[in-house]
Amino acid sequence: MVPTSYYVLLSAILFTIGVLGVLLRRNAIVVFMSVELMLNAANLALVAFARERLAVEAQVLVFFVITVAAAEVAVGLALLVSIFRTKRTADVDEVSTLKG
Amino acid sequence: MDLILFLITAVIAITGAVAMLVSRNAVHSALFLLLNFAAISVMYLLLSAPFLFAIQLTVYAGAIMVLFLFVVMLLGAEKVEDAPDRIAWQQPLALLLGLALLVVSVVVGLGGATTPPPAGEALAQFSDPRSLGALLFTDYLLPFEVTGFILLIAVVGVVVLNQRGRKI
Numbered sequence: 433m434v435p436t437s438y439y440v441l442l443s444a445i446l447f448t449i450g451v452l453g454v455l456l457r458r459n460a461i462v463v464f465m466s467v468e469l470m471l472n473a474a475n476l477a478l479v480a481f482a483r484e485r486l487a488v489e490a491q492v493l494v495f496f497v498i499t500v501a502a503a504e505v506a507v508g509l510a511l512l513v514s515i516f517r518t519k520r521t522a523d524v525d526e527v528s529t530l531k532g
Numbered sequence: 533m534d535l536i537l538f539l540i541t542a543v544i545a546i547t548g549a550v551a552m553l554v555s556r557n558a559v560h561s562a563l564f565l566l567l568n569f570a571a572i573s574v575m576y577l578l579l580s581a582p583f584l585f586a587i588q589l590t591v592y593a594g595a596i597m598v599l600f601l602f603v604v605m606l607l608g609a610e611k612v613e614d615a616p617d618r619i620a621w622q623q624p625l626a627l628l629l630g631l632a633l634l635v636v637s638v639v640v641g642l643g644g645a646t647t648p649p650p651a652g653e654a655l656a657q658f659s660d661p662r663s664l665g666a667l668l669f670t671d672y673l674l675p676f677e678v679t680g681f682i683l684l685i686a687v688v689g690v691v692v693l694n695q696r697g698r699k700i
Contacts, residue, residue, distance in 0.1 A: 433534060433651065434534050434535055434538045434578065437641070437642050438538060438542075439575070439579070440641035440642065441638060441641065441642065442542050442545065442546070442575075443641070444634060444637040444638050444641050445546060445549075445634065446545065446546070446549055446568075446572075447633075447637065448630050448631075448633055448634040448637070449546070449549040449550060449552075449553055450549070451629075451630055451633055452553060452626060452627070452630040453552070453553045455622070455626035455629070455630065456553070456622075456623060456626050456627075457553070458617070459558055459561075459609065460609075461558050461561075461562075461600065461603065461604055461607075461609060462552070462558055462561050464600075465552060465561060465562065465565050465600060466552075466553070468565070468592075468596065469549055469552070469565065469568065472568070472569065472572050472592070475572075476572055476575055476576075477641070479575075479576055479579045479581050479584060480579055482579075482581070482658075483579045483580060483581070483655075483658070486654050486655065486658045488658060488663050488664055488667055489667065489671075489672075491581055491583070491584060491664050492664060492667055492668055492672050494581075494584055495583075495584065495587060495664070495668070496672075496675060496679055498584075498587055498588065498591050498592065499591070499679045499682075499683065500679065500682060501591075501592075501596070502591055502595060502596060502683070502686075503682050503683050503685070503686035504686075505596050505599055505600070506599065506686045506687070506689075506690050507686050507689050507690060507693070509599055509600070509603045510689065510690040510693040510694055511693060512603060512607075513603060513606070513607065513693075513694060514693050514694060516607045516609065521609075522607060522609035525617075525618055525619070
């Protein structure tokens with residue numbers, strides 16, 4: 433049996449990579465993929481703790497997170513498509529209309 | 533045996549994530565992310581959560597990644613980062629803060645007292661999809677129905693956002 437701490441370590445590494453993707457990349461679609469990576473890292477930690485405590489409720493929570501993430505991706509990509517249609521770019525630096 | 537499987541899968545997952553981060557082409561990024569999702573689904577199997585393994589493969593690696601690839605190819609936004617970055621100090625600062633976050637999360641994550649992983653009869657019942665399904669349709673019935681409603685709202689929202697000839 434692999435200790436839970438190994439999974440938590442892997443989850444922390446994946447989450448950090450996701451944060452770096454959000455901070456470093458400027459392609460809005462890649463930024464969005466990095467957000468998905470962070471969600472997955474959190475899910476992995478949840479499932480690892482669920483196994484340690486034998487809590488099936490945590491698996492239910494992960495199930496809900498995955499479902500809501502699917503809805504979030506659909507709406508987010510629709511927003512990206514409509515931004516691309518008006519701005520002709522997917523670069524997050526170019527979308528600065530709200531900048532004061 | 534479990535440890536070897538874990539290490540191989542972890543290396544694949546981290547490789548996929550890093551390759552997604554550094555590849556310049558958004559299509560390649562999406563495919564590397566797919567590799568990462570597949571590796572995480574194997575992790576769920578190792579954590580004795582076979583139902584989540586199936587959900588991860590069908591919803592994430594199936595539906596969500598198809599949506600990503602479809603939008604990348606529809607927009608033709610594979611390479612939008614050819615121009616130099618306008619905020620030059622952002623990259624080193626991001627690396628520094630990312631490293632700090634990694635250190636903090638590792639310290640916090642490994643700080644708690646760890647009990648030895650359980651085994652035997654209790655684990656077999658935990659990994660049974662039937663217990664998850666029973667919980668989903670008894671104690672968590674209301675959240676389950678709310679989730680269905682959220683999916684409906686998402687469908688309506690996507691249609692409204694992508695209507696042509698209408699200002700939003």
